[in-house]
Amino acid sequence: DQQVKQNSPSLSVQEGRISILNCDYTNSMFDYFLWYKKYPAEGPTFLISISSIKDKNEDGRFTVFLNKSAKHLSLHIVPSQPGDSAVYFCAARRYGNKLVFGAGTILRVKS
Amino acid sequence: DTGVSQNPRHKITKRGQNVTFRCDPISEHNRLYWYRQTLGQGPEFLTYFQNEAQLEKSRLLSDRFSAERPKGSFSTLEIQRTEQGDSAMYLCASAPGTGGKHHAGELFFGEGSRLTVL
Numbered sequence: 001d002q003q004v005k006q007n008s009p010s011l012s013v014q015e016g017r018i019s020i021l022n023c024d025y026t027n028s029m030f031d032y033f034l035w036y037k038k039y040p041a042e043g044p045t046f047l048i049s050i051s052s053i054k055d056k057n058e059d060g061r062f063t064v065f066l067n068k069s070a071k072h073l074s075l076h077i078v079p080s081q082p083g084d085s086a087v088y089f090c091a092a093r094r095y096g097n098k099l100v101f102g103a104g105t106i107l108r109v110k111s
Numbered sequence: 112d113t114g115v116s117q118n119p120r121h122k123i124t125k126r127g128q129n130v131t132f133r134c135d136p137i138s139e140h141n142r143l144y145w146y147r148q149t150l151g152q153g154p155e156f157l158t159y160f161q162n163e164a165q166l167e168k169s170r171l172l173s174d175r176f177s178a179e180r181p182k183g184s185f186s187t188l189e190i191q192r193t194e195q196g197d198s199a200m201y202l203c204a205s206a207p208g209t210g211g212k213h214h215a216g217e218l219f220f221g222e223g224s225r226l227t228v229l
């Protein structure tokens with residue numbers, strides 16, 4: 001069962017514009033949601049997270065929004081930079097720090 | 112500060128052979144995880160250790176898979192009688208105990224060990 005879904009396999013944006021990556025989940029028991037970034041030949045690295053009791057968390061150019069009623073979260077990157085080109089995974093945490101990942105979205109930022 | 116180290120980085124084997132992967136976590140981290148990632152998918156949880164205790168195993172971890180963390184430091188993941196469906200990237204991640212300055216749910220991943228079963 002896919003509890004975390006990223007329905008867009010890829011996204012292409014122009015440098016300087018906003019990138020919006022989306023994620024949907026089904027399990028109401030998740031307490032934290034996270035975004036990881038992955039470059040080729042590297043492991044995923046933590047980017048930003050949000051508690052299930054919040055609706056927004058911001059860190060520099062990155063903002064994560066959580067809509068619990070819709071079971072939806074999104075990652076906004078403003079402004080997008082070529083170095084942001086990577087695979088972005090949405091993840092949700094259950095007990096024991098066990099993370100459930102989405103399939104990922106490939107972001108390409110064109111200069 | 113050395114990160115999570117995994118060896119070997121790439122293993123090619125014939126169907127039916129046994130393979131073993133090793134993970135050296137960040138030294139002060141007492142939690143260790145194994146994930147598997149196949150093409151076009153996100154990482155899937157396999158198993159989790161707190162110190163030397165294996166606290167959870169996924170249903171994905173068949174009887175052919177075994178993981179150990181004998182002294183609460185490095186961990187090994189062994190796959191016996193490999194099948195072509197075992198071909199994947201095997202990712203190890205570690206995390207410190209609760210408290211501290213890390214983010215809730217943050218895992219520190221290694222670069223992975225890619226298994227190709229012919």
